[in-house]
Amino acid sequence: MSTSAFVDVIVERDVPVPMRDGVRLSADVYRPAKGGPCPVLLLRTPYNKADAQTMNYAHPQWYARRGYVVIVQDTRGRWTSEGEFAPYEHEAADGYDTIEWAASLPFAEKKVGMYGFSYCGAVQWLAAAEAPPHLACIAPGMIGSDAYQGKTxxxxxxxxxxxxxxxxxxxxxxxxxxxxxxxxxxxxxxxxxxxxxxxxxxxxxxxxxxxxxxxxxxxxxxxxxRDEYWAARSLRERYESIDVPALHIGGWYDLFIEGTLENFNCVRSRGASEHAREHQYLFVEPWFHMPWSRYVGELDFGPEAANRIDALQLAWFDWWLKDIRPDNPPPKVRYFEMGSNVWKEANDWPPERASRGEGRAAYYLRSACRANSVNGDGALSEHPAGEEYPDVFVYHPSIAVPAIGGRSGAVPELTPMGPKNQLPIEIRNDVLVYTSPPLDEDVAIAGEITLELYAATTAEDTDFVAKLVDVHPDGRAYNITEGIIRASYRHGLDKRVPVPSGETVRYEFSLGSAAAVFQKGHAIRLDVTSSLFPTFDRNPNRIANPGEVTEADFVTATQTIYHDAERPSRVWLPVVTTS
Structure with a gap:
């Protein structure tokens, strides 16, 4: 089969695909006009098969000209497909039935691979968990591991x-x-x-x-x-059923990055067979959810961050569907290191390149008087405090701190996404700002950032939010990761427990994962506050169902952040060597 760009492609539109319950789903089929049979690439989407996620991927004809039958299907209840749409409810069975239907086509080889990101990544996992006989590999992009945590x-x-x-x-x-x-x-x-x-x-x-x-x-x-409703809809409960190689595609500013990393690690350890466990690969760019580009938020990550996913996927599918093995086995992990803007390789995530003990370096929250705003005296230090006064701020949900950039959604014009200068919120007194001295040498991190926070509140419930920020020599301050904890969930996601008023509570929560270099002359900063709106709903400072809260429920919370010898609030950074 020629891979020339001039190979003619036959396109059949609105081909009915029967499901086991009689519902017919509609698909567009793209295939080379000559030669064959060819292996199948399947994209199942709720976002219109005519679009085929072309904001990020090459058009299906591009893959068809390279020797594939490409099937793009509207999922149940969407666009031209029959049935009622209920997110994720039918995707496992519908995916299985579509895969086996595709493998039976006269112009198709009995090998099927799947691709697509976001919801189109979730349908791959749900189908794979059903073990369809002719599914050979998947390439899920930017999708999480749990229906509750990290998604809803x-x-x-x-x-x-x-x-x-x-x-x-x-x-x-x-x-x-x-x-x-x-x-x-x-x-x-x-x-x-x-x-x-x-x-x-x-x-x-x-x-x-x-x-x-x-x-x-x-x-x-x-x-x-998080109850049985969420468990029934989560990939996290299905890892032992996954029996196919997978190329996990993630982005450091994607809202699903933590789930992507979890999927990679857990299928490697818990997959259904040695074949599956041995053939999980991770590829992480500095991108947000979409579009995929070297330009993310307010930063340009350089030519190495350009969108080359189609070439990557083509090599992946050639390997598993055409048995064209790569000359050299690919690394298990390829990730983009922000700041240096170079690619790194590793055998595992996080990489085993720790320079200090287990790689966790503590940076302590410090202040002489008050850390409120960038005008305050908050400091981030490698040295723990002795006796220091705590920092105090007031949070009221009617004047919530706005999210600037971050990992909130899918469309940057509508949801806060990507790296952006945080100074517009760091001038507020309800944001505590802790900044290290300018660095004498590069500090590289690769892994999960966690915050250990000793805090008290006057409310029965409240939120604590933190951001890890890279401060440039000219003062611009770009967010790298962020995290939140709703205080009433401090003992687990399956119950809510009021916070004793004024009592110091130790919180430990994730600020997410990243690979980045704080360059010489830059500074490391941690912002602490109590809202990240509209990325997350506003906590009324009461225990209430989030759907029922009104402005009448809003109460003021006075927050006290401790950083002394007995209550050493600190951020743990996964510091690695730069070699």
């Missing part, structure tokens, strides 16, 4: 921006399918004005079209604890 909630905080923007977008197709153009227009208007929409309370009383067309949104709000 984060340590109890509701992922407001990601979910509201997604539901408003998804429900528009449902409205059009039901002939409700008026509802589609209303949803589109809310989508366009989403920054005001985020502030509307209560969350469980959305506009009528959203309530009627996306009942799953109300289900998510009604279940703020």
């Amino acid at each position: 909630y984060a340590n109890g905080a509701f992922a407001l921006a990601a979910l509201q923007s997604w539901v408003l977008f998804a429900a528009q197709d449902t409205a059009l399918r039901q002939g409700r153009g008026d509802w589609a227009s209303e949803l589109s208007a809310h989508y366009a004005g989403i920054h005001g929409f985020y502030k509307k309370l209560p969350l469980n009383e959305p506009p009528e079209p959203m309530k009627e067309l996306a009942p799953y949104y109300a289900d998510w709000l009604r279940r703020p604890l």
